[in-house]
Amino acid sequence: MSSGAAIADRPEREPRHGLRIAILWALFTVVVAPLVVLVVGPHIPPLDRSVQSHDQHVVNVTLTALVVPVVGLIWVYFGYSIAVFRQAKGGAIVDGPPMTGDSRIQILWLAITSVIVLGLATYGTVGLFGSSHGAGGGQGANPLAKPADASRALQIQVIGQQWLWTFRYPGYSGVETPYLVLPVGRTVAFHVTSLDVAHSFWAYELGVKADAIPGNDNVAYVEALKTGSFQIRCAELCGLWHGHMNTTGRVMTQAGFAAWIAATQRAYAGVTKYLPPYSRVYYPEPLRRAG
Amino acid sequence: MKGRALGVAGVAAVLVALVLLYLFDFLVVTPPAVSAVPQNGTAHLTLQTVPSYGHPPDPDWVSYLGRDQNGNWQHTTIYKVPAHTLVTVTIYQFDTATGLRNPFLAQVRGTQGGVASLNGKPFSVLNPDDASHTFTVPDLGLSVPLSGVADDAKNQCSVAPCPLTDAHTTITFTFRSPGPGTYRWQCFVPCAAGFIFGNGGPMQAIGWMDGEIEVA
């Protein structure tokens, strides 16, 4: 049975551990934070192909910068403790001082973490409703964070089905195409829905992600800033070819888009007349095929 | 200690055997492949779609079959074609129509001339309600809807492989194969009877209504 072992003989003046840790922490923050923000930061995805992806990028860099002092505190403190507060080798096991708590430190910690958390929540909310107009995320059928020109946005319906993305342009005779093309510099409203199971429409470089849920019209806004192609992937497990449900979209100039959509309407005129009328959601029948 | 060591070795051997069984008998099981037959500079692939496979203990599902170089029908959906070649595909379609969930897939896409031939007559858009299956390779932009046999046709096939004397439609099309790689293909008609949305069972199983095109 172990009784309280002897407390170590301490030198008269205990080294100022707290001060040392504080200095190391400050050094860490001052060195690493700029490195993170200036060197790593610009490469943190998503980059700036759209207004929404740019805003996500700013949020990601900000969060990374805020994370640095927290990581620094824990790493420096634990590292210092592991290096300095050690049991002497050999001999009987010696106990440390019997400290059980300090309410001032506890209250201070609680206060500081609460302030940080409230700040983060406010920052996130402001970011969500600010210039990014929803940050490219799916907002459901009644989006709150709408751009000012939402009523004039180009509507594109994204239809997820097992295992292909198709896109309908209601403003262009409801033509459906397996290719996604957007005009640059214009607000686009994606209406994401599904015909069968849950998928998730992820336009990577544009920073758009909205789940495709059958019976749900999930609206996400994007405004592309540069022309070029972007990857489209499915981000919700939907069965066998979930990982292969990939395609490439393109952002064109406004003139290029106009030419493309006209050509597409001509090419698919034959099948467009068979399509059901454009609707926010579809309920294909029947639910189960008979044998 | 010797006895215990032997016991440990015995248990370890059994566990390793189980792991190897799992790996080779379940995980890396690769179905056989059928190669397109070369003829006069084009490669020919001959397939059939059947309404019920009919060979227990395998499930009694709709399925694709491929004809190998000896003229025998194989129950596989892995098809090998040469690279950068014109490939002519002939599909004997023995199943009745189910109808497309998304009528867009009634459009013929990605073939030579943008058309396919149904019983000898070219078409570019099928009536979606007549579709029984499709042969779609999304990564190549290739999609051909396959017309169904009439519901009241006589001599409907019930066990694969189906002979050409049974009621069927014939669809042919030609496409140019890309560079080497593996490209998935699938049917888009929700033809899996009884499953929700018609997309379960064979529609989610390689070897039935899904497969791969291996371009070498």
Place this chain on the structure above:
Amino acid sequence: MEAASTLSAPGATEGRSFGRQLLGFNIIWAIVGGAIGYAVGHWIGSKIGAHVSSQTDTDQDDVAILLGLLCATVGWLIGLGFLSYPLWRMLGRPATLREREEHGPWRYYRLCTDHKVVGIQYLVAVLFFFFVAGLNAMFIRGELTSANATFIPAGTYLTVVGLHGTMMLMMMSAGVLGPLGNYLVPLMIGARRMAFPRVEALTLWLTVLAGFVLLSAILLGGFPTGWTGYAPLADQARGGIDAYLVSFALIGISLALVGLNIITTVVTMRAPGMTWNRVPIFVWGLVTTSILAVLAAPVLLAALFMVVLDRTIDTSFFLASAGGSPFLWDNLFWFFGHPEVYILALPGFGIVLEILPVFARKPLWGYRLAVAGMFGVALLSFMVWQHHLFVSGINANLRPFYMFTTELISIPTGLIFLNAMGTLWRARIRFTVPMLFALAFFFNFLIGGLSGVYLSDVPSNVTTHGSYFVMAHFHYTIMGGLVFALMAGLYYWVPKMTGYKLNEKLGKVHFWMMFVFFNLTFFPLFAAGLLGMPRRVSSYNPDLHSLNVFVSAAAFCLGASMLVLLWNLVWSLILKREPAGMNPWESRSLEWQLPSPVPVHNFDEIPVITSGPYDYGVPGAPPVAELKPRVVAGEGGAA
């Protein structure tokens, strides 16, 4: 307190011949019973299913499979002897109480109500399924070494992913509650048993069955949904999903029962003198976990049952075109799913805060704050679940609220770090293997927790949802957190449970390999997710090929480190068997004042607790309990 007469029943049956042991209720008959039950249930189900058009059309009889698995469960339990006590009592005969056997290795293969036997049975079961799930992870990483070409076909790959995830979640939910909770809680509070010993044994055997039922999915066509079982894909899937539904339901029942057992034991059976202030922090961790388990697991059961109904009697809970909604599944599942991840995390907190004082030789700093933190986490965990659905098309009004509550939960979680930091201040650290794992816990959980901050911020969530970033986040918190803590607990308490030392050198090799390769495996996955790799895919952008090859190589080395653990366990516990002694770690805690391994009746007499277990460095501190108290009339000892 406890009457001695319940300890060795009259006509105790140990010492029976090998043949007699073989023929009695044990795991062999459980397997036989399960097989017979499956056959009977399957036959009845097929007769019913023959009249349901959806079952005949699909040529896959879910009714038969589900009834078969249900009857297999009953057969399994009968084979173990769970029905014998109620049956004998109903027939008016005295029960044989073989389950109270006290000696012999056969106890470990059957229903035994000794909580220590149940703890060790749980340990073996959890470790076995942990390795099975880990093996599947190795196959996943093997497949991901190539960007396109598959050596595991796409459908089978999804089953492997689902097996890995579901097996790990199922087993790790009970990973601490089962082995360490059942073994240690009575010892730590000074009791001779758990409150409900037969229920305790039931939870173990349901867990073992659940593991095997999940593996049977391989024979039923696999399942494509991963561990989250999203409907409507679950409604549509092949027969393997029935195995997933039944096994997860069994675990849900088991979790709820374990939780009830632990709460009841701690509330009612503490030894005299064990005030709430002296309850070890590990026990507090398990109590808060148990509250979550009891409240959340039934919701899972309801959701799974709805999928069963959709698949068998053609209801449409989750089918939008027939009036249902996939959101119903999303919300029900995550209402369970979020407390579930805290069921995983809280025991980890309990273990590391229990171990730190012993090897820092200082009291646990901020004991009350730690307890409050755990309760705060438990309470808040019910209010955050919609953060899994930020981009799913939920009502846009909900998103700021759930962002706030999710950020809020980082406050009580952070308190654990404050406790650790306070305990380490001016400590005298010994770097034993348990302490190494406990320190690594904080390194890993920091990264895991901070990545959660990104995920809780809605604009950042749009970048990272459904990608490998989420994968890295939860592997850092669950594996880097709970599994490292479980390793710490293993190395710390296995000498007490078995009486044998675990080899220190092998332990250190295991630790360093696991720590280094764990970080090398999962840290790059944050980058993979940010670079656009979705979850659960076997084919990805070829630009990410080198990254994935690197991660797979590190993962194989991580798997190798687990083999070191396995070798350590086999070597130390089966082959070498060096005695550990009563208190090799020189801990003040009550369980370390007992012989190793702990004798059947735990305490010779119920002790009287005289101080808390963390009074290191207190001059003249009394031992934690008087093991042979003088009982004086009138001295009751406040509970």
